[in-house]
Amino acid sequence: MTVLLEVNHVSKQFGSDTKALSDVNFSVSEGEFVSIIGPSGAGKSTLLRCINRMIDATSGEITFDNMNVMNLKKKDLKKIRTKIGMIFQHYNLVNRLSVIENTLHGNLGKKSTLAGVLGLYSQEEKEQAVKILHVLGLDEHIYKRADQLSGGQKQRVGIARALIQNPRMLLCDEPIASLDPNSAKIIMDHLRNISRTMGITVLVNLHQVDVALKYSDKIIGVNHGQVVYNGSPKNITKEDIQRIYGSEAEDLIFDVGGIHAS
Amino acid sequence: MEANEQLTSAKQLLDPHLQKKIRIKTLTKSSVVIRSTLIILALLTVYAFFSFDYKQLDVGEAALSTFANLKAMFLEPHLEHFTFTHALYQVFVTLGLAFLTTLFGAIIAVFLGLLAAENLTNKRVSTVIKGFVAFIRAVPTVLWVLIFAVAAGLGSVAAVIGMTFHSVSYLVKAYSESFEELDKGVIEALQASGANWWQIIFHAVIPSSLTYLISWTFLRFEINFAVAIAMGAAAGAGGIGFDMFMASSFYLDIREIGAITYFVLAIAILLEMAAIRFKKKLKVNGQ
Amino acid sequence: MQADYFFKKKRNTLSFLSILGAVTILAIIITEYNVIKGFSSLPKAVEWGLMNFYPTQESLTKLPAILDKLIETLLVSIAATTTGAVVALLFAILGSNTTRVNAFFGSISRGIATIFRNIDVAAWAMILLFSFGQSSLTGYFALFFGSFGFLTRAFVETIDEVSGGSVEALQATGAGYFSIIFQSVIPSSLPQMISWILFMIETNIRSATLIGLLTGSGIGFTFNLYYKSLNYDVASLVVVVIIAAILFIESVSNYVRRAVL
Numbered sequence: 001m002t003v004l005l006e007v008n009h010v011s012k013q014f015g016s017d018t019k020a021l022s023d024v025n026f027s028v029s030e031g032e033f034v035s036i037i038g039p040s041g042a043g044k045s046t047l048l049r050c051i052n053r054m055i056d057a058t059s060g061e062i063t064f065d066n067m068n069v070m071n072l073k074k075k076d077l078k079k080i081r082t083k084i085g086m087i088f089q090h091y092n093l094v095n096r097l098s099v100i101e102n103t104l105h106g107n108l109g110k111k112s113t114l115a116g117v118l119g120l121y122s123q124e125e126k127e128q129a130v131k132i133l134h135v136l137g138l139d140e141h142i143y144k145r146a147d148q149l150s151g152g153q154k155q156r157v158g159i160a161r162a163l164i165q166n167p168r169m170l171l172c173d174e175p176i177a178s179l180d181p182n183s184a185k186i187i188m189d190h191l192r193n194i195s196r197t198m199g200i201t202v203l204v205n206l207h208q209v210d211v212a213l214k215y216s217d218k219i220i221g222v223n224h225g226q227v228v229y230n231g232s233p234k235n236i237t238k239e240d241i242q243r244i245y246g247s248e249a250e251d252l253i254f255d256v257g258g259i260h261a262s
Numbered sequence: 263m264e265a266n267e268q269l270t271s272a273k274q275l276l277d278p279h280l281q282k283k284i285r286i287k288t289l290t291k292s293s294v295v296i297r298s299t300l301i302i303l304a305l306l307t308v309y310a311f312f313s314f315d316y317k318q319l320d321v322g323e324a325a326l327s328t329f330a331n332l333k334a335m336f337l338e339p340h341l342e343h344f345t346f347t348h349a350l351y352q353v354f355v356t357l358g359l360a361f362l363t364t365l366f367g368a369i370i371a372v373f374l375g376l377l378a379a380e381n382l383t384n385k386r387v388s389t390v391i392k393g394f395v396a397f398i399r400a401v402p403t404v405l406w407v408l409i410f411a412v413a414a415g416l417g418s419v420a421a422v423i424g425m426t427f428h429s430v431s432y433l434v435k436a437y438s439e440s441f442e443e444l445d446k447g448v449i450e451a452l453q454a455s456g457a458n459w460w461q462i463i464f465h466a467v468i469p470s471s472l473t474y475l476i477s478w479t480f481l482r483f484e485i486n487f488a489v490a491i492a493m494g495a496a497a498g499a500g501g502i503g504f505d506m507f508m509a510s511s512f513y514l515d516i517r518e519i520g521a522i523t524y525f526v527l528a529i530a531i532l533l534e535m536a537a538i539r540f541k542k543k544l545k546v547n548g549q
Numbered sequence: 550m551q552a553d554y555f556f557k558k559k560r561n562t563l564s565f566l567s568i569l570g571a572v573t574i575l576a577i578i579i580t581e582y583n584v585i586k587g588f589s590s591l592p593k594a595v596e597w598g599l600m601n602f603y604p605t606q607e608s609l610t611k612l613p614a615i616l617d618k619l620i621e622t623l624l625v626s627i628a629a630t631t632t633g634a635v636v637a638l639l640f641a642i643l644g645s646n647t648t649r650v651n652a653f654f655g656s657i658s659r660g661i662a663t664i665f666r667n668i669d670v671a672a673w674a675m676i677l678l679f680s681f682g683q684s685s686l687t688g689y690f691a692l693f694f695g696s697f698g699f700l701t702r703a704f705v706e707t708i709d710e711v712s713g714g715s716v717e718a719l720q721a722t723g724a725g726y727f728s729i730i731f732q733s734v735i736p737s738s739l740p741q742m743i744s745w746i747l748f749m750i751e752t753n754i755r756s757a758t759l760i761g762l763l764t765g766s767g768i769g770f771t772f773n774l775y776y777k778s779l780n781y782d783v784a785s786l787v788v789v790v791i792i793a794a795i796l797f798i799e800s801v802s803n804y805v806r807r808a809v810l
Contacts, residue, residue, distance in 0.1 A: 097736050118731075
């Protein structure tokens with residue numbers, strides 16, 4: 001498998017003394033489903049945002065598709081962002097616009113300024129949007145306003161907006177943290193489907209260990225801004241969980257046993 | 263965007279081979295109202311510029327001389343007809359007018375606000391008070407002051423009473439809305455324990471909406487400071503506004519207006535900063 | 550412990566009330582406010598108002614002229630608000646933390662708006678009077694500056710409140726600055742902004758009356774004319790007309806707000 005994303009010695013410093021990430025290294029292969037797990041405040045969100053440069057890392061090297069992300073100029077950065085879809089915990093939709101308009105927003109990165117400002121979309125783009133919404137089971141809601149949807153439906157619109165970009169990779173920042181277990185399962189199933197059938201690489205931040213173990217090809221454990229585990233979910237041990245979650249691990253360990261057993 | 267959509271849909275009517283077109287804009291009541299509001303406002307604005315009474319004014323020249331005036335005002339301010347201490351004292355007079363007005367207004371508004379809150383009285387009382395208050399608010403403050411001035415003479419009495427009218431109407435609206443946002447359960451719980459109306463008011467309603475009441479009142483104080491300046495200028499209420507009016511209309515001294523403007527700006531910005539800080543503190547305490 | 554808590558609370562209330570009392574007395578002295586006269590003049594004013602301050606049959610002949618001035622004032626207020634809003638939108642986009650180009654321009658544009666907001670329209674009117682005289686433009690520019698300052702602050706708050714998340718999402722798709730503004734920021738904040746604009750129009754009509762008094766134009770001047778010449782029946786008709794106009798605009802904007810928000 002070819003390596004799609006490589007993160008080498010990446011550090012991020014906020015202000016003068018808060019270190020969010022220190023010397024993070026890992027790589028992700030084409031088509032892999034990777035979960036980043038860790039306690040809240042461990043730096044998962046910062047790490048994800050460093051990859052598409054929503055946040056600039058302080059030092060290190062990030063290579064995506066054989067391009068060095070760190071020293072891209074503004075124009076090239078926008079170009080590379082069009083190849084990386086992003087999904088957010090709070091969906092980040094434009095609440096007053098319709099589902100299809102929100103979906104089409106994923107195309108804005110490829111448009112000229114004027115077309116973007118006026119919101120001009122071609123017939124193919126619209127057809128593709130409808131197709132994607134159909135795959136995600138949102139046919140009935142195409143013309144509904146985003147704020148009339150439930151949380152799970154909103155997140156599916158978020159996924160549709162990312163998919164219409166035709167991305168090589170999806171970055172998902174806590175995609176199910178605000179959802180009920182049922183909707184969470186639907187979202188995770190969709191993400192796995194996307195990874196398997198479309199060959200899109202998925203990198204997802206999670207704080208639920210059981211979900212991560214169930215869905216991922218690879219687990220990256222982060223604590224205090226450092227990678228403390230990097231490997232297959234099959235080999236993860238109680239001690240690994242303990243290292244990732246520190247003192248919070250007590251009630252999580254029980255779950256691990258359960259998952260491995262099933 | 264819209265025109266373009268229509269264009270393509272017209273094209274499709276002509277060409278039956280084209281596939282069905284996917285529209286992306288939906289016409290909801292909200293978007294229709296938004297669009298028509300904007301169009302009406304734009305048309306009225308254009309019409310307004312044609313209908314203005316320009317009085318043979320050379321707009322370009324007037325704009326240039328305004329720039330020159332503003333430059334003189336802000337870069338070469340001086341006090342000639344008033345001393346610095348006099349101006350400072352007058353600023354405090356204006357602050358005093360604003361304070362008295364806000365205080366009287368707040369006291370009256372709390373009672374009327376309680377009666378105007380639908381969840382504390384009944385719909386009929388609430389509608390009557392809200393209507394009465396809307397009527398008071400519709401009359402500009404300066405007219406209230408001038409109307410009272412006929413009976414009380416020009417001066418601080420007419421100014422305070424006239425301005426209080428407006429403060430009352432503003433605060434009743436704000437207070438009653440804060441009361442109405444109150445959690446129904448709190449009132450219910452006290453009712454269940456057999457508390458009477460006044461007990462509910464003093465032990466549940468006022469304590470739980472106190473932060474809102476205070477921040478609205480402070481906001482009104484800020485507004486009243488500006489209103490007091492205007493009343494000093496337009497209705498002889500005294501204070502720094504009257505000095506500004508004298509500098510403008512009698513001494514025709516643009517630099518003196520500049521100096522007074524600096525005084526006013528300093529106080530107004532201080533009040534705004536205090537209000538922002540105050541709000542933040544209340545928010546933290548409230549959580 | 551418990552007794553202490555209640556004692557402390559009582560003491561705080563007491564000290565707050567005494568400070569309030571002291572400031573009140575100070576304010577009464579400094580403004581030379583006559584408390585007794587204040588109370589006694591209220592019934593006197595009501596009595597006088599009922600006797601003299603109402604429109605009569607003959608004052609109705611002045612109605613067309615008054616309506617003419619009213620329309621002039623309304624148009625000045627609307628034009629000042631809408632043009633002020635356009636400029637305010639520009640400054641708000643530059644000044645909002647979500648959409649600013651950089652921190653430097655952000656503080657500059659917010660600083661300019663703060664200055665404009667805190668110079669009262671009455672002060673603007675007196676300043677502009679020097680160059681623009683008694684034309685409609687004096688009132689227009691005074692209201693324009695005031696509206697610009699106020700609306701910039703209101704719009705900045707609106708943008709920060711409603712569009713943070715979607716701006717981030719569109720940035721992540723690689724969308725350009727202008728696409729983000731027009732596809733995300735404006736659609737999500739427009740209804741709230743329209744509500745502020747309508748509020749500003751209402752406020753400006755009242756302010757326009759005040760400016761008219763100071764600069765000798767519009768409906769404020771008409772009122773002053775009859776008021777100073779003791780023609781209270783016509784002056785009261787002017788007040789009635791203003792009330793009707795403001796209540797009408799208030800109900801229209803309430804309708805729009807309900808439909809839009």
